[in-house]
Amino acid sequence: MSPVTLYAPWTRPLGHLGLEAVVLGCCAVTLVHALRARRRGDPTPLVTWATIFVYGLAMEILSYHFVKNFTHAQFTVMFYDRQLPLYVTAVYPTLLYTGIATARRFRLPRGAGAVLAGVLIVALDYPFDVLGPIAGWWSWSDSDPVIAVRWQGVPVTSYYWHLCFGGVLAALTTSARRLWLAGPLALGTIAGGLLCFAPFHALSALGVAHGTIVGGTLVLAVLAVLRAGPRPTSSADPLLFAVPALFYAFHLAMAATFAPAPELAAILCVTSFAAAVNVLAHGRGRMSANDHDARPAKAEDPQTPVRRGDAPVREEGVPGG
Numbered sequence: 001m002s003p004v005t006l007y008a009p010w011t012r013p014l015g016h017l018g019l020e021a022v023v024l025g026c027c028a029v030t031l032v033h034a035l036r037a038r039r040r041g042d043p044t045p046l047v048t049w050a051t052i053f054v055y056g057l058a059m060e061i062l063s064y065h066f067v068k069n070f071t072h073a074q075f076t077v078m079f080y081d082r083q084l085p086l087y088v089t090a091v092y093p094t095l096l097y098t099g100i101a102t103a104r105r106f107r108l109p110r111g112a113g114a115v116l117a118g119v120l121i122v123a124l125d126y127p128f129d130v131l132g133p134i135a136g137w138w139s140w141s142d143s144d145p146v147i148a149v150r151w152q153g154v155p156v157t158s159y160y161w162h163l164c165f166g167g168v169l170a171a172l173t174t175s176a177r178r179l180w181l182a183g184p185l186a187l188g189t190i191a192g193g194l195l196c197f198a199p200f201h202a203l204s205a206l207g208v209a210h211g212t213i214v215g216g217t218l219v220l221a222v223l224a225v226l227r228a229g230p231r232p233t234s235s236a237d238p239l240l241f242a243v244p245a246l247f248y249a250f251h252l253a254m255a256a257t258f259a260p261a262p263e264l265a266a267i268l269c270v271t272s273f274a275a276a277v278n279v280l281a282h283g284r285g286r287m288s289a290n291d292h293d294a295r296p297a298k299a300e301d302p303q304t305p306v307r308r309g310d311a312p313v314r315e316e317g318v319p320g321g
Helices: 014-039 044-066 086-104 110-135 156-172 179-205 210-228 238-258 261-285
Strands: 004-006 070-072 077-079 138-140
Touching (some): 014 086, 044 086, 044 179, 086 110, 086 238, 110 156, 110 210, 110 238, 110 261, 179 210
Antiparallel strands (some): 070 138
């Protein structure tokens, strides 16, 4: 087995090189985002990032041995006997960390927040999943009945997988503060995700169509999030917002170049939905002069009584300066 295989970049298609650059760049941004949070005293984002990375590696290696219903194309850097592209190790943090971190900005309870994270992961993955076979980034097997039912060429179980496994990982890492927990939490994500597939297989055995199961689950997930009453935080996060902006921009450009009209229309619809959610997650962060005054406040005379009407008033949801 060859552990690492390298290809000259000029021998790879331009779309492959673009995907590698965008995904690796987005992954680096998510890691910087997590490290900055840790420096501010919040270790949970970094634990989440590490758990995602370990989970992604485990899922890929397990799939090469036990699933074998897809094959990656050859990119500039390949691992594991030319089965694992380098960019794939980065696509998991790009998709999952971004979806989970964005969902946490809505200050939902753990369960609803995990569901929203799963929905956002599916939305971010959608153009990537649709364009993958079209652009030649990977190919699906035509002999596995589990992935026979497809939307826009993508097995519907792929969306169910991202929704369930991403949601489980989001729930398990909500309060995680120790980096050494990344391994156990990754294993817990795989175990919990497999349990989430039990209803899918049970309904399938009763004759319910795979598309109906997945479509119904996605609708119920969105309704559950809306019922929980998401409330976006009051501060914008430009670094986090940059990831979906860059990721979607690249895939929209690729879709406009390669995708047939139906796939392009579907990608535009999903991207519009995701853009609205991301703008909502960050849109309240426009800071006005009334929120924070950059000038140092004058010290008040301790002998001067403060009248009740002179007390500063803070806008609800906006931290004081």
